[in-house]
Amino acid sequence: MINWDNFIFFAxxxxxxxxxxxxxxxxxxxxxxxxxxxxxxxIFIYTFFIIGxxxxxxxxxxxxxxxxxxxxxxxxxxxxxxxxxxxHFKLIFSFTxxxxxxxxxxxxxxxxxxxxxxxxxxxxxxxIPHVVTYMFxxxxxxxxFLLALYHLFRKKSTLLxxxxxxxxxxxxxxxxxxxLGALWAKEAWGIFWDWDPKETWALLTWLLYLIYLLYRKxxxxxxxxxxxxxxxxxxxxxxxWYGVNYLPTPEKSLHAY
Amino acid sequence: MENVSILFFPYNLIVILSIFFALFLIKNFSFTQKIWHQxxxxxxxxxAVSLFFLSILLIQxxxxxVPDSTDISxxxxxxxxxxxxxxxxxxxxxxxxxxxxxxxxxxxxxxxFSLQTIRLLFFQIGILLIISAQFLGFFDQERYKxxxxxEYPTSVAIKDEKLFVSMPFEIQLINSLPSYYPSGNLKNVExxxxxxxxxxxxxxxxxxxxxYNFHGYDLYLLAYDQNNGxxxxxxxxxxxxxxxxxxxxxxxxxxxxxxxxxxxPNKERKKGAFSND
Numbered sequence: 001m002i003n004w005d006n007f008i009f010f011a012x013x014x015x016x017x018x019x020x021x022x023x024x025x026x027x028x029x030x031x032x033x034x035x036x037x038x039x040x041x042x043i044f045i046y047t048f049f050i051i052g053x054x055x056x057x058x059x060x061x062x063x064x065x066x067x068x069x070x071x072x073x074x075x076x077x078x079x080x081x082x083x084x085x086x087x088h089f090k091l092i093f094s095f096t097x098x099x100x101x102x103x104x105x106x107x108x109x110x111x112x113x114x115x116x117x118x119x120x121x122x123x124x125x126x127x128i129p130h131v132v133t134y135m136f137x138x139x140x141x142x143x144x145f146l147l148a149l150y151h152l153f154r155k156k157s158t159l160l161x162x163x164x165x166x167x168x169x170x171x172x173x174x175x176x177x178x179x180l181g182a183l184w185a186k187e188a189w190g191i192f193w194d195w196d197p198k199e200t201w202a203l204l205t206w207l208l209y210l211i212y213l214l215y216r217k218x219x220x221x222x223x224x225x226x227x228x229x230x231x232x233x234x235x236x237x238x239x240x241w242y243g244v245n246y247l248p249t250p251e252k253s254l255h256a257y
Numbered sequence: 258m259e260n261v262s263i264l265f266f267p268y269n270l271i272v273i274l275s276i277f278f279a280l281f282l283i284k285n286f287s288f289t290q291k292i293w294h295q296x297x298x299x300x301x302x303x304x305a306v307s308l309f310f311l312s313i314l315l316i317q318x319x320x321x322x323v324p325d326s327t328d329i330s331x332x333x334x335x336x337x338x339x340x341x342x343x344x345x346x347x348x349x350x351x352x353x354x355x356x357x358x359x360x361x362x363x364x365x366x367x368x369x370f371s372l373q374t375i376r377l378l379f380f381q382i383g384i385l386l387i388i389s390a391q392f393l394g395f396f397d398q399e400r401y402k403x404x405x406x407x408e409y410p411t412s413v414a415i416k417d418e419k420l421f422v423s424m425p426f427e428i429q430l431i432n433s434l435p436s437y438y439p440s441g442n443l444k445n446v447e448x449x450x451x452x453x454x455x456x457x458x459x460x461x462x463x464x465x466x467x468x469y470n471f472h473g474y475d476l477y478l479l480a481y482d483q484n485n486g487x488x489x490x491x492x493x494x495x496x497x498x499x500x501x502x503x504x505x506x507x508x509x510x511x512x513x514x515x516x517x518x519x520x521x522p523n524k525e526r527k528k529g530a531f532s533n534d
Contacts, residue, residue: 123465189477190475248324249321
């Protein structure tokens with residue numbers, strides 16, 4: 001049985017594959033098949049852990065922050081593979097591997113309780129689509145953040161059309177997750193929207209990415225400011241995801257699990 | 258905000274229709290064409306969304322960092338700056354966003370249909386419906402909390418956390434069906450109670466995530482007496498009457514459709530590689 005104690009072995013094996021893939025991708029002038037194979041192997045190992053852990057805990061591993069970080073890394077690795085395959089940006093493996101390593105290390109050094117219990121409020125049809133779609137969108141928006149940072153330092157405009165695609169997909173899935181959450185909230189608590197701190201930070205993040213999309217349309221030549229919006233929006237996303245737990249709140253959050 | 262009775266039905270509907278009518282007039286008179294183009298422009302939409310964002314951020318920061326006990330907090334509360342549902346300030350910004358969004362939306366119908374236009378149309382309709390339901394429909398919502406006992410039926414509920422009212426029905430708790438994890442923590446629970454309404458008795462089963470609709474009221478299980486197993490002495494219900502919930506739901510579904518359409522790549526995207534140098 002695969003339990004949380006095994007995470008370190010699976011995570012480091014996957015990370016090792018992703019580091020090697022990054023190396024081969026940078027070295028090769030063309031699309032590197034070895035890099036693709038190694039990166040896919042990393043994804044396979046990581047996915048194997050998620051499935052095994054899901055079976056072991058007899059509930060979807062989506063309850064704790066640590067479990068959501070599992071999914072973030074999973075989607076990040078898939079998105080980086082897609083970007084490499086379709087857009088052939090050879091630094092993408094390195095960027096996403098660094099970010100994945102950060103989240104994997106947080107999971108290793110700050111372990112949480114991963115028991116088999118799921119409180120009644122979370123036993124809902126909406127639970128899996130709501131959280132998984134959020135993590136999917138976070139991974140897309142995280143990738144756009146990495147590329148925005150790269151672009152800000154390198155001052156190259158060739159990447160820009162891709163930001164719109166990444167943010168648009170990330171923002172669209174963020175919208176889906178947020179509104180699925182609202183439908184679930186109506187079913188569980190009787191209200192679609194309660195201005196709970198988590199909900200409010202999610203709305204602020206969503207609005208900031210919407211501002212980016214509108215800003216790009218209104219001022220297409222103002223590249224640096226657009227990229228700065230992506231960077232700020234990602235900071236808001238971190239606040240919404242876990243930062244809100246460290247902020248003082250006047251009342252108990254409905255999202256505290 | 259609780260006292261802003263001008264926004265109860267049908268006045269909230271009149272506000273919405275007036276905005277539509279005013280924009281229709283601005284759009285169709287030649288001397289107001291310049292104003293119309295300003296209102297419908299993306300620049301104004303960006304401004305309205307940014308103002309909305311900043312106002313929510315401001316209220317959230319006040320809520321987070323200014324403790325309730327301080328003088329400044331009571332001052333901010335008096336002017337409705339620290340609670341979302343009680344903020345005339347936010348209501349005004351939302352109305353501004355509503356006007357700009359409506360103008361932008363109306364102008365969009367003149368553009369040639371493309372995937373981008375269709376998803377924008379869906380998205381804007383969804384947002385307009387949600388703003389209407391959240392900020393104007395809020396005033397028509399009725400929210401009650403009710404403690405139900407097993408010993409005797411009761412019809413007393415607390416409206417909006419402050420006002421004792423008598424509901425048109427009586428509820429009495431019968432029993433519950435809890436299940437537990439091996440650790441002793443609650444896994445799930447089903448509550449069984451009777452409702453007496455117009456001399457008829459209805460037996461209801463209620464659990465978390467499964468509300469029960471009773472004559473326009475949605476009944477939600479909030480909490481129950483866990484110390485007495487399957488024979489609890491009381492349970493707490495949240496009772497909501499929300500006539501705008503269907504507008505909300507249609508708005509959400511419309512946005513979900515537009516979000517799904519957004520996942521389809523733009524045709525005009527040029528295929529190609531990054532510049533790796």
